[in-house]
Amino acid sequence: MDAKWRWWAAGAALCLVGGLSVAVGVHGGAVAQGRGSAEVVVVGAGDICGSNCKQTADLVKAANPAAVFTTGDNAYDNGALSDYRTYYEPAWGQFRSLIKPTPGNHEYQTSGAAGYWDYFNGVGNNNGVAGERGKGYYSWDVGDWHFVALNSNISMSAGSAQEVWLRNDLKATGKPCTAAYFHHPLFTRGSHSPTTTARPIWQALYDNKADLILNGHDHNYQRYAPQRPDGTADATNGIREVLVGTGGRAFYTFSRTMPNIEASNDNTYGILKLTLSATGYRGQFVPVAGRTFTDDFSGACKQKGTTGGFSLTADPATVAPGGSTTTKVTVSGTGSANLSLSGLPSGVTASIQPNPVTAPGAATVTLNAAASATPGTTTVTVSGTAGGQTKTTTFALTVGSPSSDVYFDDFERDTGWTVGASDTATTGVWERRDPEATAENGDKQLGTTTSGSNSLVTGRLAGSGAGSYDVDGGRTSMRSPAITLPSGQPRLSFRWSVGLGANASTEDYFRVTVQGTSSTVVLEQKGTGAHVNGSWRTASVDLSAFAGQTVRLLVEAADGGATSLVEAQVDDVRVSRG
CATH class of the missing domain: 2.60.120.200 (Jelly Rolls)
Structure with a gap:
């Protein structure tokens, strides 16, 4: 041990002794693999490349995400194929296998946004990473999240092909959490006016309990509290909008005040990093090197994708004969679930506290093993009943040899x-x-x-x-x-x-x-x-x-x-x- 280590042991003798894979599937497309554990990381930004987006590309690479979204205006000035090859490709092109793009208004400065589809889908191809040519709306899943990519440059009106598709897509997903992203924001305090034509899209997402909406267009960062499509704050069912037009294009200053604004900045390039779980999200604005503005926020999912309103998970446990231990049962979604156990091995008893559990929440299961309990591993079933529905999960219970441990964590x-x-x-x-x-x-x-x-x-x-x-x-x-x-x-x-x-x-x-x-x-x-x-x-x-x-x-x-x-x-x- 190096001499620089200092140890103190007054009254006690001290001695020193010496990723899961997360499937990212595009509906109707190929499946890529991303790295993660109990959580997955997704990052992105909008208004990205002219010639000033290498710094944000470095941030994306450092985050090692499972997927990367863009909120439009990916390649300036006109979204032509030459713009993508000259500016976007040397910086963000390295994430091609992870990218889930959407187009902005600058893509449509090239007729039919042809450069956008030629770059992402392949020249002349009608379908690919960016969705069907001319439509550009599609969905994909990562971990326990459902993402919807939308095209705010085409009709978003109630009854339009895109709005009808969106409602059907949201009803079909079985994921508990939902995020949507597109270029033009309904709410903004930047130089651009709010895009009120996006309200029907917001309404469809609100009706189906979406959790996040991600936008670009204004070249700055804005985060809003959860709100309804009419701009009324709604902490229970509202959707949080995050505008992250900070991918690398010159900044737009703020020109108005807005209700429900929680954080904003108009002088820092960076990306939005989302750490996603089955029950919620943690968002972080990550600035480029040399800048100090950051933002950190979190929220819980509305759990609309869990069939019957709730789901169960349980941790494995090990107990020594004559000893006791605890494990945890997590209840996700909504409702109040009454829990019970079955399949306990002979000589082992259990108690559950609290019971019932109001979702989202967790119960502690205390397991007591008699001295005569037979060593071995048993699969124990946890059942939960709420709202007339019964769900189950299992965990492995190992009765081990008598342990010398007094405490272990x-x-x-x-x-x-x-x-x-x-x-x-x-x-x-x-x-x-x-x-x-x-x-x-x-x-x-x-x-x-x-x-x-x-x-x-x-x-x-x-x-x-x-x-x-x-x-x-x-x-x-x-x-x-x-x-x-x-x-x-x-x-x-x-x-x-x-x-x-x-x-x-x-x-x-x-x-x-x-x-x-x-x-x-x-x-x-x-x-x-x-x-x-x-x-x-x-x-x-x-x-x-x-x-x-x-x-x-x-x-x-x-x-x-x-x-x-x-x-x-x-x-x-x-x-x-x-």
């Missing part, structure tokens, strides 16, 4: 860790999430965990650079649930990683403390004035001094001095009998 489910009420950090607070990787002169936050998909991490997002979501502004902490230690020589072990910038001083730190009748710091890493790169390490701590006590673990990280780079992670916390 791999952070794949919530076991009761709490964030400090008096913490002062403004970003990079501890959370139990799937981390994204950051780097600055080496790895800082690791994009990996030591098991499963989650760890404790100080601000799991990567942002536009290593300093976007690191710890800033003070201290952040997380405290474990109570752990009752046996007599004898119990032992604590955990995996950890710390990344520190060269600007980190001794006022910046990562620290783990055991709190019982007294408190003991068992691990501390401070800033060294040099880059400290993140990597997974193992700590092992003798807890004999706390034997027989009920203790909690306190995990801390702090940016204590001038703003500096501080990242930390913890995984696989285990207390054993020793």
Whole structure:
């Protein structure tokens, strides 16, 4: 171990020991594969290339998305095939296998938007990536989301071919979440006037409980609160519009105020990054290098695609004979579901709390195994009933050999860790999430965990650079649930990683403390004035001094001095009998 690592072990002996595939399917087209886990990432922008879009292309590449959307005006000035080949192809052309485009008004400055279809579908081809030539509306799925690409340069009126197609498409999807995107926004505070002809399209999307509408046309960024097609705020059923005309074309300034506006900027190029799950979304405006404006928001899906209003998922569980454990059942969609279990192995009993569960929500299943329970793995069925409908899911329950573990947490489910009420950090607070990787002169936050998909991490997002979501502004902490230690020589072990910038001083730190009748710091890493790169390490701590006590673990990280780079992670916390 390098001498720069400092360890403190007052009162305790410390020693150191040494993607899923997500199908992206276009309706009526080919299927591509994107990388993801429990969530998928989709990015995009509009008003992209003249000659100033390489920076935003770099952001798309760094996001490693499952799919890329465009909100029109992809190639200036006229959307001709030569414009696409000269300006768009060298920058955004590298995402051809991921792209899901829509046309803007500049594409139609070439007759029939021929350059747009010739580029995306192939010269003379009537069908392809961009939908049917002359129509340009189509849909595709990624993860648990249904995306609808629309063409705001042709009729959007009620009863038009596009509006009728849209309503039929929305009724047919089985996905729980929906986003639509097209060029001309119904709501904007930019230089262009609102496109009121888009209202029937909005109405169709509103009637079918869509969640997001993405636009371009105005060369700036605008985010609105969920609203109805008439502009009335509607937090329950409204659609959130995000205008992201920041792909690379010269900016348009703001010319009016608008109700329901939540965030806006008219001087920063960037992309919209959407992290999508089966129950909601997290949106982030990612700026190009050298710019500071960002935006971060989230929302829940209306779950309109779940048959019968709700669906169930459950986590696997392992329990030792004579022991107990918990697992989680998640209820997505809408309604109040009464849960029950069947197929429990002999010697194992269970309780569910709360029950019923109001969706979206989750229940904790406590599993107790008698000492006589037979080791082995059993498939347990979870049933839920709501609104006259019954849904089921299963999970694997393993009855293992008698365990030496007193406590174990791999952070794949919530076991009761709490964030400090008096913490002062403004970003990079501890959370139990799937981390994204950051780097600055080496790895800082690791994009990996030591098991499963989650760890404790100080601000799991990567942002536009290593300093976007690191710890800033003070201290952040997380405290474990109570752990009752046996007599004898119990032992604590955990995996950890710390990344520190060269600007980190001794006022910046990562620290783990055991709190019982007294408190003991068992691990501390401070800033060294040099880059400290993140990597997974193992700590092992003798807890004999706390034997027989009920203790909690306190995990801390702090940016204590001038703003500096501080990242930390913890995984696989285990207390054993020793």
